[in-house]
């Protein structure tokens with residue numbers, strides 16, 4: 154018997170909650186692990202992509218892993234205007250998202266605990 158049922162693509166209420174696709178790496182992840190972005194206006198009143206970490210803004214959203222790597226991928230793919238249904242070729246500033254990510258992501262270049270080697274020479278008495 155052939156079932157027309159599709160693989161689990163539905164994002165209905167499952168045990169893990171809704172799943173969304175990252176517009177950067179195209180990976181799927183629970184919505185709560187992704188940063189929602191929406192079209193709004195920046196502080197200069199221009200149309201821009203804004204982070205919506207609480208997922209409360211109205212309108213169409215695009216989801217992204219909260220990493221600069223996925224952000225860069227999304228920018229290179231022009232995924233923001235596509236996902237947010239902006240006119241093709243229209244400039245869509247997404248710097249506010251980048252600034253948000255710079256703030257929330259931990260700096261991987263920072264040397265952590267360098268020179269903090271502790272030796273346990275005296276473990277025996």
Ligand SMILES: [Zn+2]
Pocket residue numbers: 175176177178179180217218223
């Ligand atoms: Zn991603």
